[in-house]
Amino acid sequence: MFTRTITQAAAVRSRGGSIITRGLGTTRGRTAAFHVQDNDDFQDRVLNSDTPVVVDFHAQWCGPCKLLGPRLETIIGGKGEKVHLAKVDIDNVSDLALDYGVSAVPSVLAVKDGKVVDKFVGLQEESRIEAFVNRLIGE
Amino acid sequence: MRSVVVVVVGGVRLGLLPRCSTTSQYSRHIHTSRASVWASKSYFRRPTSVYGTVGVCGSNIKVVGSLESAGGSFVSMAPITTDNINPGEVVDKSIAQNKVMIFSKSSCPFCLKIKDLFKSLNVEYVALELDQINNGAEIQNALLEKSGQRTVPNVYINGEHIGGADKTISLHTQGELLPLINKSSHSYDYDMVVIGGGSGGLAASKESANLGMKVAVCDFVTPTPKGTTWGLGGTCVNVGCIPKKLMHQSAILGGELKDSREYGWDTPETVTHDWGRMVEAIQNHIGSLNWGYRVALREKKVDYLNAYATFTDPHTIKTVDRRGKEKIITSDKFLVATGGRPRYPDIPGAKDHTITSDDIFSLPHAPGKTLLVGASYISLECAGFLAGLGYDTTVMVRSILLRGFDQQIAEKIGTYMEQHGVKFIRGAVPTNIEKIEEGTPGKLRVTAKTTDGEEVVGEYNTVVVAIGRDPCTSGIGLENAGVDLAKNGKVVVEKGEQSSVPHIYAIGDVMEGGLELTPVAIQAGRLLARRLYRKDSLQTDYVNVPTTVFTPLEYGCCGLSEEAAIDKYGEDDIEVYHSSYQPLEFTVAHRPENDCYAKLVCVKSENEKVVGFHILGPNAGEITQGFSIGLKLGATKADFDNLIGIHPTAAEIFTTLNITKRSGKDVSAQGC
Numbered sequence: 001m002f003t004r005t006i007t008q009a010a011a012v013r014s015r016g017g018s019i020i021t022r023g024l025g026t027t028r029g030r031t032a033a034f035h036v037q038d039n040d041d042f043q044d045r046v047l048n049s050d051t052p053v054v055v056d057f058h059a060q061w062c063g064p065c066k067l068l069g070p071r072l073e074t075i076i077g078g079k080g081e082k083v084h085l086a087k088v089d090i091d092n093v094s095d096l097a098l099d100y101g102v103s104a105v106p107s108v109l110a111v112k113d114g115k116v117v118d119k120f121v122g123l124q125e126e127s128r129i130e131a132f133v134n135r136l137i138g139e
Numbered sequence: 140m141r142s143v144v145v146v147v148v149g150g151v152r153l154g155l156l157p158r159c160s161t162t163s164q165y166s167r168h169i170h171t172s173r174a175s176v177w178a179s180k181s182y183f184r185r186p187t188s189v190y191g192t193v194g195v196c197g198s199n200i201k202v203v204g205s206l207e208s209a210g211g212s213f214v215s216m217a218p219i220t221t222d223n224i225n226p227g228e229v230v231d232k233s234i235a236q237n238k239v240m241i242f243s244k245s246s247c248p249f250c251l252k253i254k255d256l257f258k259s260l261n262v263e264y265v266a267l268e269l270d271q272i273n274n275g276a277e278i279q280n281a282l283l284e285k286s287g288q289r290t291v292p293n294v295y296i297n298g299e300h301i302g303g304a305d306k307t308i309s310l311h312t313q314g315e316l317l318p319l320i321n322k323s324s325h326s327y328d329y330d331m332v333v334i335g336g337g338s339g340g341l342a343a344s345k346e347s348a349n350l351g352m353k354v355a356v357c358d359f360v361t362p363t364p365k366g367t368t369w370g371l372g373g374t375c376v377n378v379g380c381i382p383k384k385l386m387h388q389s390a391i392l393g394g395e396l397k398d399s400r401e402y403g404w405d406t407p408e409t410v411t412h413d414w415g416r417m418v419e420a421i422q423n424h425i426g427s428l429n430w431g432y433r434v435a436l437r438e439k440k441v442d443y444l445n446a447y448a449t450f451t452d453p454h455t456i457k458t459v460d461r462r463g464k465e466k467i468i469t470s471d472k473f474l475v476a477t478g479g480r481p482r483y484p485d486i487p488g489a490k491d492h493t494i495t496s497d498d499i500f501s502l503p504h505a506p507g508k509t510l511l512v513g514a515s516y517i518s519l520e521c522a523g524f525l526a527g528l529g530y531d532t533t534v535m536v537r538s539i540l541l542r543g544f545d546q547q548i549a550e551k552i553g554t555y556m557e558q559h560g561v562k563f564i565r566g567a568v569p570t571n572i573e574k575i576e577e578g579t580p581g582k583l584r585v586t587a588k589t590t591d592g593e594e595v596v597g598e599y600n601t602v603v604v605a606i607g608r609d610p611c612t613s614g615i616g617l618e619n620a621g622v623d624l625a626k627n628g629k630v631v632v633e634k635g636e637q638s639s640v641p642h643i644y645a646i647g648d649v650m651e652g653g654l655e656l657t658p659v660a661i662q663a664g665r666l667l668a669r670r671l672y673r674k675d676s677l678q679t680d681y682v683n684v685p686t687t688v689f690t691p692l693e694y695g696c697c698g699l700s701e702e703a704a705i706d707k708y709g710e711d712d713i714e715v716y717h718s719s720y721q722p723l724e725f726t727v728a729h730r731p732e733n734d735c736y737a738k739l740v741c742v743k744s745e746n747e748k749v750v751g752f753h754i755l756g757p758n759a760g761e762i763t764q765g766f767s768i769g770l771k772l773g774a775t776k777a778d779f780d781n782l783i784g785i786h787p788t789a790a791e792i793f794t795t796l797n798i799t800k801r802s803g804k805d806v807s808a809q810g811c
Contacts, residue, residue, distance in 0.1 A: 061426025090430060091370070098437045105430070 032077060033085035039096055046086050047114040052136045055086045057097050057107040064123040065106040075129050082137045110136040226274055226281035234295045239264035239320060242282055242293040245271055249304035250292040256311060261673045262320055296320055317351025321672060325471045327454060329353050332470035334448045337373020339647035339660030340476035341432060346668035348439040356441055357448035357458055364490045367498045370429030374478050375657040377425055382500035383520055385421045387689040390527025398728035412528050414505035422501055450616030453640055472642045475630055477615060479608035479648040488572030492583050493602040504579040506530055507600025512569055514540040516688045518605035519552065523691040526560045533562040535569060535587060545700035548755050552690050555734050559691055566590040572602060610649040625651040635678060636667050654684055685767035687760035692734060695763030697770050699751040704740045714741045716776065716796035718806045722757055723787045733807050737792045739776060747776035762790040
C-alpha cells in the first residue's frame with residue numbers, strides 16, 4: 001500500500017524545485033530551517049527545542065517533496081522565531097524516518113516540547129500548511 | 140487450500156462476546172483418585188487409531204488424517220480420557236506437555252475460530268473438548284483456579300496462559316502469536332540471517348519474520364568500477380528488470396510516436412528524447428521502491444544491516460558497514476542470497492573504460508554511439524532500447540545469440556534488430572579498449588579479433604559489456620562455513636535449496652542449477668521460509684517457469700526450446716506448430732507483416748502435450764504469463780485448439796496454429 005503511495009507521489013514530477021539549504025535565514029537573520037544530520041542532531045535541535053519545530057521528511061527522488069519544500073520554507077520563514085523547520089532526508093537518516101513511521105513522503109510532523117502534536121502526508125495547499133503551522137504555534 | 144475449513148454458523152449472535160461462557164453449574168469438585176495414572180501412562184500421545192474415543196474432538200478427526208497426508212502438518216487431539224483423574228492435574232499436564240494447548244468445547248464457535256486460526260497457521264495444537272468428556276466441568280473449574288478464566292477457549296502457549304479467543308486473535312493481528320509459539324531453542328542472536336537484500340533475500344526474510352522468527356538482512360552494494368551504487372532491493376529493482384523494462388517502454392513509445400502519424404496524430408517527424416530526464420524519472424521510481432523495502436522490513440521487524448557480511452564460522456558472520464564498523468552476529472540458520480554481478484572481460488581497458496548493466500540505468504549523460512559486447516539477453520535488451528531511443532548501436536557477438544534460448548527465435552530477434560538499426564559484429568571478441576577522448580561521453584577505441592584472426596577496430600562513446608554474470612560467492616567466507624561451491628562459483632544445493640552445510644541455504648542467482656529470475660528467487664525464498672518455520676512441504680518448482688526477453692520485439696517463452704525438446708524426446712517425437720502473425724495494430728501503422736512469430740513444441744507420444752511455448756511480438760510477456768499456466772497443468776495441443784480466442788488480439792494465434800514445421804508449409808501471415 002505504502003509503495004503505491006510513494007510511487008504515485010514520485011510520479012508527479014517537479015523540475016527546478018529548490019531544495020532548502022542549511023542556514024537559510026529569516027528576516028531576522030536567525031537560522032529557522034536546518035537539515036537534520038543524525039539522531040543526536042534531531043534530539044538536540046528538534047526534540048529538545050524550546051521553539052516548536054515542523055519536521056519535513058523528504059527524499060531526493062520525491063517530486064512532491066520538491067514542491068512542498070519551498071512552500072514550507074516560505075510559510076515558516078514568515079513566522080519569525082516562533083517556529084523552526086527541520087528537514088530530514090529519509091535516505092540519509094533512514095532509521096529516524098522509520099522510527100517516526102514515515103512510509104510515504106513528504107511526511108510532515110509538528111513537534112512541540114519533544115512530542116509529535118500533528119502531522120500530514122503528501123503535498124498540501126498553502127492555506128492548509130499555513131493552518132497547520134498556526135495550530136502548532138497557537139495562532 | 141486444505142480441507143480444514145470449519146464454518147461457524149448458527150451459534151454466533153450479534154453482540155455475543157467472542158468467547159463461550161460455561162453452562163455448567165457444577166461446584167469446584169476436584170477428583171484426586173487415579174492420580175498416579177499420569178505417571179505411568181502417556182495420555183498425551185497423539186491418538187492414531189482411536190478416532191471417535193470420547194474426549195477427542197470428533198469433528199476434526201478426519202481432518203487430522205488428511206492434513207497429515209497432505210502436507211506433513213497436523214492437528215492433534217488428546218487426551219483420550221480424563222475420567223477419574225484429578226482435573227488440576229489434567230490441566231497442568233495438558234499445559235506442560237503441549238506447545239499449544241486449547242481447552243475448548245466442540246460446540247463453541249469461538250473455539251472453532253481459534254482452532255481454525257492455528258490450522259491456518261499450520262501450527263500443531265492439542266484441543267481438549269470439555270463438552271465431550273465426563274469431568275469437563277471439573278476441569279473447567281480447575282482452569283478457573285489456575286488461570287482466572289472460566290470461559291473457553293482457554294489457550295496456553297509454551298506453558299504460558301494466553302487467554303480466550305479475543306486475546307489470541309489480537310496477538311495474531313499484532314504479529315505476536317507466532318513468535319510466542321516459535322520460541323527459539325538456541326542461543327544465537329538470530330533465527331535466520333539473510334545475506335543479500337535482493338528479491339529472494341527480502342522475500343525469505345519477510346516470510347520468516349511473518350512466521351515469528353527473529354531475522355536480519357545484510358545488504359551491501361560494492362560500487363562498480365565507475366562508482367555506481369544503489370539502495371536496498373537487489374539487482375532486479377535497481378539495475379535489472381525494473382529500469383530495463385522502463386527504458387524498453389521509453390523506446391517502445393518512440394516507435395509508437397512514429398505509428399501515431401499513421402493513426403491521424405500530427406506528431407512531428409522529428410521528436411527528441413532526453414536521456415537525463417528519462418534516467419531521473421526512472422531513478423526516482425527506484426528510490427521510492429528502495430524506501431518501500433526499508434519500510435516493509437521495519438514493519439515486519441526484520442533487522443536491516445547495510446553492511447558487508449562474511450562468514451567466520453558456520454554460525455557466525457562478521458559485518459562491516461560503510462564506515463568500517465565491525466559487528467559479530469550469530470544465527471541458527473543462514474540464507475545466502477547474494478546474487479550476481481556483471482563479468483568483465485580480461486582485456487586491457489575493460490574495467491577502466493567500459494560500463495555494465497550496473498551503470499547504464501543511472502548513467503547521468505547520454506551514452507552516444509554505443510557498443511554492446513556479448514549476446515546475452517542483457518546485451519540485446521540494452522541494444523534494443525538504446526537503438527529505439529535513437530543511439531547508434533552495435534552489438535559484438537562471439538558466437539550465437541541468446542545461448543540457452545530457442546535458437547530459431549534468437550535469430551529472428553537478431554534479424555529484427557538488424558532491420559531496426561542495430562548493427563551486429565558476429566564472430567568477434569574485443570581484445571583492447573583505450574580511451575581516446577575525455578568527456579561525457581568520451582570516446583573509446585575498441586580493438587577486436589574475429590574468429591578468422593582479422594582485427595576489427597571501432598570507435599564508440601560508450602562500451603557496455605554484458606558477457607555474463609558471476610555469482611557473489613567469493614569474499615564472503617563461505618569456505619569458513621564449509622559451504623561447497625560448484626565450478627561456476629554457485630552454491631551447490633540439495634533439494635530444498637539446502638547447501639552442503641545443513642543450516643545454510645542458498646536461493647536466487649547464487650544457487651547452482653537454479654534460474655536467474657527474480658520471481659523464481661522470490662518463490663524459493665518464500666517457500667523455504669514456510670518449510671522451515673511452518674512445516675510446509677511445498678518445494679519451488681523450477682520447471683515450466685515462464686520468462687520474457689524484452690528486446691524491441693519481446694520474446695516470451697515457457698518450457699523447452701525446440702532444440703531442448705528434440706534432445707529430450709527425439710526429433711521424431713516432436714511436432715512443432717508455428718505461424719508468423721501480424722498484430723492488428725501493425726497494419727494501419729504499416730509495420731512488417733511477418734516479424735512476429737508463434738510456436739508450440741509438442742510431444743507426439745504424449746497426446747501432443749505442449750512442452751514449449753514461444754512467442755515473438757509486442758507484449759509477449761503479458762501473453763506468456765497467462766498461457767504458462769496451461770503448460771504447468773499439462774495442456775495438449777488439442778486444449779489450445781479448443782480454446783476460443785479473443786479477437787482481435789495477438790495471443791489468439793495460439794488457438795489456431797495448424798501448420799507443422801514438418802509439413803514445410805509457408806507460415807507467412809495470412810491477414811485477419
